[in-house]
Amino acid sequence: MTPLSSVIRAFADGLKPEPDMTIDQWADKYRKLTSETSSEPGDWETERTPYLREIMFELSPQSDTEEVVFMKGSQVGGTEVGNNFIGYIIHKEPGPALMLHSTMGTAEDASVQRIDTMIETTPVLRERIKEATARKWASTRRRKKFPGGFLFLRGAKSALALRSTPIRFLFMDELDSFDRDVQGEGNPISLAVKRTATFARRKIFKVSTPTIKDRSHIEEAFKNSDQRHYHLPCPVCGHKQWLQWKGFIWQRDAEGRHLPETVKYQCEMCGDLIGEEFKDWMLANGEWIPDNPGHPVRGYHLSAFYSPLGLGFSWAYWVQDKLSCGVDPVKLKTWTNHGEARTWEEHAEEVDKNPLLDRLEDYRGAQVPAGGLVITVGIDVQVDRFEVVARAWGEGEESWLVEWKTIDGGIKDAEARKNLAEWLKQEWIHESGVKLPVAIALIDSGNQAKFVYDLVRVLRRQGVKISASKGSSHHQPEAIKKMKQKGGVPFFSIGTEFCKVAIYSRLNDVHEPGPGFYHFPEGTPEEYFNQLTAEKFRTKLHKGHEIVVWEKKSDQRNEVLDCEVLCLAGLTYLRPSYQRLATRLAVSSIGVTSKARVAEERMHDPLTRDAQRVKPRRGGYLNRWREV
């Protein structure tokens, strides 16, 4: 469209032309926030998060920058920058736009929860969409139409969706949950970027919290940029520096206990300790400085330590959270990704079984020691047998092997099915004397899917809390994902690689009982450990990208590892409240089996739980991480 026709259209639309307005100025003037999506509803104020101003400017037509990369921690406002970018396009700079998510499902969620909410609450946007609707261009979840342009919302899983219409504006959200390869046609990010090639004044915006080193799309994009960090002036000496974890200092009390609430930031120049009460002042006077100046791509890195007072978590929160991770690599990974906005370096390439054999413990007669509060089961289906593992879990995901067993006869063998049913219906004796049933069992549907669904259906009718599952073939970046029912039974997709990395990290790095520790009882056969440690992973280059490949160390069987993956995935789905379980056990052990126990068990069943619409806990970044 020529500038002249755009001016004429602007007049025709009854708007005054505002040729110099940038996205941040637009947001300050027009953008409204609701209490549903923001802790501070009302008018958008860029002043509240001053570090976002430059990012929004670079996304504006007044800047020649074509590509902006934002690698961020939680609650710094990255999502809102994307919303403002989209709002501005709809109102001020209409053209073909694409908002890309990892899956169509997350794209539709964003469409309803973010884009529709923004349109409804921001009058100028509501008007634009209404105009298009009046011209018989109705908007849907997957497409928003406005005069002069459209916004497609798509999942990065379909090569076709990534190849069609040329687009001028490309917004890719949570880049690190994108697959590395789409239907054998290569990297979804490059495919999408190709669609912008015909536009001279294109804008590409990549946003994500980083994940794993050498496998992170956003880190790769940031490395290929001018690499900016937000430098804050020291209130004492004025020296500008960017906040890094190593700069935080806090006190301990006389007994050596950490006091996170005393946290301060130590200036790298004058050494003075800066309190968080100076943060808003420092943010207002901060400045983005590139490490790699001159690169045409603008890259921004911002940890969660920058979120303004009252908007995100405090420095004390991050210290407390880091301390509570202990040495658990799984928790530390989440903290590093969401707090520091850095990638996590994995080093659990393989596990040596010998140190594990040296730490077998006597559970003092009880099948489940005091700390184990909930039992999950993993079942691997072989042609001639079932392999089963039961594991008890407690606070901090410390866990105890309860039983490993082989049930002879395959899934088509009635006797074997009966034996499996009996085994699943048993209860294990907890140290308190209470009997613990299976809270969730996951069975791998493998290549016997139909038979497995039938078996699950029969077992569920008999009261066994069992669901079917299958390992994801798409590098699923989370332990477990609930899918549509299959064969009439609950069905889960398992992030097998994700779980294996978690298990191997814990086996390698957590040496003391406590969060993340794996306990094994005396008498566990060496074969269990052979199978548990049967695999190793390495990264290899695949179509130009590092991917993780798991392989067997030798011809060693590995069913135990598969079962342990399902035990961990099942636990991740349950997200039990250990405190409540502990109270329940204490109550039960003195002979009162309460209604609460029945209710708790019902809660743990996937079908009942969904029927009751149990609300996920809100607010914590850990919870949001799990729902990604």
Ligand SMILES: [Zn+2]
């Ligand atoms: Zn200083």
